[in-house]
Amino acid sequence: MDGTGPEAGSLARTEPQEAVLASRWVAFCRGVRETPLIPPLILSFSFIGFGALTKETGLSLLHTLFMSVFIFALPGQVVLVDEMARGASLLTAALAVTATAVRLLPMTVALLPIIRDRRDPKWLEFAATCFIAVTVWVEAMRRTPHQPRPDRTAYTLGIVALLVISSSMGAVIGFLLAASLPKTFAAALLFLTPMYFLLSMITSSRGKGEILPIVAGLALGPILHLAVPQWDLVLTGIIGGTLSFLVARLLQAKRRA
Amino acid sequence: MISSAGTFLFIFVAGVLATAVWRLLGLFLSSGLSEESAFLEWVKAVSTTLVAGLVARTVIFPPGALADIHLSIRVGAFALGVAVYFLSRRHLGLGILSAVSALILAQYTLG
Numbered sequence: 001m002d003g004t005g006p007e008a009g010s011l012a013r014t015e016p017q018e019a020v021l022a023s024r025w026v027a028f029c030r031g032v033r034e035t036p037l038i039p040p041l042i043l044s045f046s047f048i049g050f051g052a053l054t055k056e057t058g059l060s061l062l063h064t065l066f067m068s069v070f071i072f073a074l075p076g077q078v079v080l081v082d083e084m085a086r087g088a089s090l091l092t093a094a095l096a097v098t099a100t101a102v103r104l105l106p107m108t109v110a111l112l113p114i115i116r117d118r119r120d121p122k123w124l125e126f127a128a129t130c131f132i133a134v135t136v137w138v139e140a141m142r143r144t145p146h147q148p149r150p151d152r153t154a155y156t157l158g159i160v161a162l163l164v165i166s167s168s169m170g171a172v173i174g175f176l177l178a179a180s181l182p183k184t185f186a187a188a189l190l191f192l193t194p195m196y197f198l199l200s201m202i203t204s205s206r207g208k209g210e211i212l213p214i215v216a217g218l219a220l221g222p223i224l225h226l227a228v229p230q231w232d233l234v235l236t237g238i239i240g241g242t243l244s245f246l247v248a249r250l251l252q253a254k255r256r257a
Numbered sequence: 258m259i260s261s262a263g264t265f266l267f268i269f270v271a272g273v274l275a276t277a278v279w280r281l282l283g284l285f286l287s288s289g290l291s292e293e294s295a296f297l298e299w300v301k302a303v304s305t306t307l308v309a310g311l312v313a314r315t316v317i318f319p320p321g322a323l324a325d326i327h328l329s330i331r332v333g334a335f336a337l338g339v340a341v342y343f344l345s346r347r348h349l350g351l352g353i354l355s356a357v358s359a360l361i362l363a364q365y366t367l368g
Contacts, residue, residue: 052321070269094270106304129280213309
């Protein structure tokens with residue numbers, strides 16, 4: 001009885017607390033070690049762009065690190081800095097940031113049932129939840145199903161640790177480089193982020209239905225920015241997202257009919 | 258910019274809390290919702306559209322040093338990056354690299 005299903009596993013398990021802690025630590029380290037080089041590399045490069053942006057805006061290195069670790073969601077960070085640079089009010093900035101973070105809700109809802117174990121303490125689940133972001137989500141969704149159920153949350157935190165550290169390092173490098181780089185290279189760093197967002201969204205989209213919101217956002221973003229600069233992103237999301245959701249539903253219904 | 262402590266508070270409320278709210282709501286809802294629910298599909302469409310909107314806004318109305326690059330170079334490099342991405346069978350790294358290097362090269366030769 002080596003526990004193929006979750007029930008069999010939990011019946012057999014009565015190890016002492018230290019053994020549980022030790023196996024979590026091992027799983028955490030495996031999560032770090034088994035992460036391929038490419039995702040942290042791309043992430044740290046796109047955080048270089050973020051570091052360059054905070055420097056340009058006049059924020060400090062400590063602000064930059066604080067945002068990179070505790071927000072740990074690049075679109076929200078970029079929007080926040082952009083809003084601060086435009087002198088937005090707290091409410092406007094919070095609404096714009098929160099609108100970019102809505103996407104974390106479905107990711108969290110999708111990932112947690114996969115990594116959760118009944119014996120996980122609440123704080124462990126809470127810690128993993130606080131760092132769910134696109135790259136973590138992609139890596140965890142891909143790799144944790146191959147891990148034993150009790151290891152998954154700790155394994156995910158290993159992925160989180162590696163990605164938080166590499167992106168913070170990227171932000172610091174970008175911040176320090178921005179002052180000394182020729183202007184064209186500073187501009188190129190700022191260009192990394194939108195390219196990374198767009199292409200990784202296309203990469204994780206499945207089928208035509210998931211390309212629609214991307215196209216809608218690209219088209220509506222600049223138009224609504226001219227029309228309603230205060231609420232452009234939120235409105236782009238709600239209008240374009242709802243439209244593409246409805247079109248995707250229509251296409252699905254047609255295919256079934 | 259306001260004082261440093263004030264800035265931290267601003268970042269904490271408008272950045273950290275505004276982001277964490279959705280993760281924690283997700284933690285709360287994850288026991289009851291199915292991944293296939295229509296509500297989640299809508300939420301996903303809204304968030305994807307929003308990030309795409311941010312991408313287009315950054316390219317067309319850029320912040321900081323990027324504003325010194327001419328619009329045609331920004332849009333051209335962007336389009337080239339997307340084209341290379343698809344031609345290279347969705348190679349993320351190649352797409353990004355070609356867009357960024359096209360921007361730099363075009364700026365030095367044409368800008």
